[in-house]
Amino acid sequence: MKKAMLFIVALLFSVSVNAATLSLTEAGSTNASQSVDLSGSSVVLAGGTVSKKSTWGSAFSLTTDTDTPVVIAWSFNPAITGATLVFGTLGDTVSYAITEDFSFTAMLTAGTSYILSIIDATSGVVKYDVSVSAVPVPAALFLFAPALLGFLGMRRKTAVAA
Template sequence: MKKAMLFVVALLFSVGVNAATLSMSGAGSSFDQDVDVSNGSVVLGGGTVSEGPGTWFSYFDVSTDSDTAVKIEWSFNPTSSLAGATLRFYNGVEEKLFNITGDFSFTAMIYQGYTAWVDIKDATRNVFKYDVSVSAVPVPAALFLFAPALLGFLGLRRKTAVAA
């Protein structure tokens, strides 16, 4: 009976797992920039580069209500208009720099209490639209089922040791 109760409680925890809530704001840009969705487990930002050749930058700030892994995706339309850029991610602990020449995605950690920078700088420009998506990676439900199962195995092991 005790094992059945542990299983039911673990199942309830696993069903209630949600991804962290993210917030995004625009922190500056050479051209028009907007944030489409400012709160949730997925936040979207974007902008338009409206002038011809030269360089441009676009900065976004992202914060979270709990430490979470995120997937960050940059896309450009048309992709051929971006000849090169430096993508910078800083989460308050470490900085990552990527040299990109088109659509790009990566995963990283964002920590509660820190504002992460999701920036693109020194980008060669032509006329195009860019988008950035930051989505929280949810905790797998199996994680919450693992702990009660492990405790159950330890309990069985203890019972067999006492019986012997």
């Protein structure tokens, strides 16, 4: 009976696990159009177009309601000649030189506004997309802890009986 109750409690914990809610907003662009297609969920989408050969840039602001790891992916159709991807907070940014589709993983802190932008990009006509996906905590984590406690309890019971 105890094992059945333990299983039910562990199942309840695993079902209540949700990914963080992300919010993506436009922060400005140069020589490019931009739009946010989906915001306020565990996956946010945005994109834009460049309609003539020029140097362009596009910036977005990203926030989350809980601390969470995310996967950020930029894609370009067709490929760009070169650009600098900038990610971070106002005082602490990281830059990547890119020439093709690019993705990376980052850890977001709740209540902090992050900059997510492409600057000094050179290309002809191009369509670009950015997606940010929250990585949920696996349900197995919540199943592992009660199972471990159960094994420790069984070990203690056998040690007392001996």
